[in-house]
Amino acid sequence: MKFNGEELKIREVTSVTLPRTTGDVTLQVTSIPLGIRRAYEVIFPKPRPPFTTTSYVGKPSEKEADYDDPVFVKAFNEWSYLQNIYTFYVVLQGDKKLVFDNTVTDADTLRKLEAELRDAGITEGDVGIVLLAAAEASNITSRELDAAKKDF
Numbered sequence: 001m002k003f004n005g006e007e008l009k010i011r012e013v014t015s016v017t018l019p020r021t022t023g024d025v026t027l028q029v030t031s032i033p034l035g036i037r038r039a040y041e042v043i044f045p046k047p048r049p050p051f052t053t054t055s056y057v058g059k060p061s062e063k064e065a066d067y068d069d070p071v072f073v074k075a076f077n078e079w080s081y082l083q084n085i086y087t088f089y090v091v092l093q094g095d096k097k098l099v100f101d102n103t104v105t106d107a108d109t110l111r112k113l114e115a116e117l118r119d120a121g122i123t124e125g126d127v128g129i130v131l132l133a134a135a136e137a138s139n140i141t142s143r144e145l146d147a148a149k150k151d152f
Helices: 036-043 070-091 107-119 124-137 143-151
Strands: 013-018 025-030 051-054 062-065
Touching (some): 036 070, 070 124
Antiparallel strands (some): 051 062
16 A cells, blocks of 8 residues: 555554563554454354254244353353453564564464463553553544543
């Protein structure tokens, strides 16, 4: 893509600092790339709830999704949680100082990456700091969110 005749490369990069008593860790966070959700669903397809069939005399059978099925709820919660881990991984790919032991290619390697992050001492707060920086670099903010942050 070109803008004013020049190749357009506008992926934002911002620095974030994860505070540590042993010395802060500064990371380079890139904006969230277009299509990340589709890429994630290729790696880890979204779970589908089971269906139950209900039959009534004189009426056609109806299929209903069982969103309360415990197996589905557990799978969906893991899928949602690991989506944040995947986004964390993707937005840190541009940081040349940071090397992950695991390359995410499927759900199993994503689970290994989550364990790697946990073992490295990455916290929920750290993930939140990085994802917020990525969202801001991606222009995924709103006036309401900015106003809420002021009052928080």
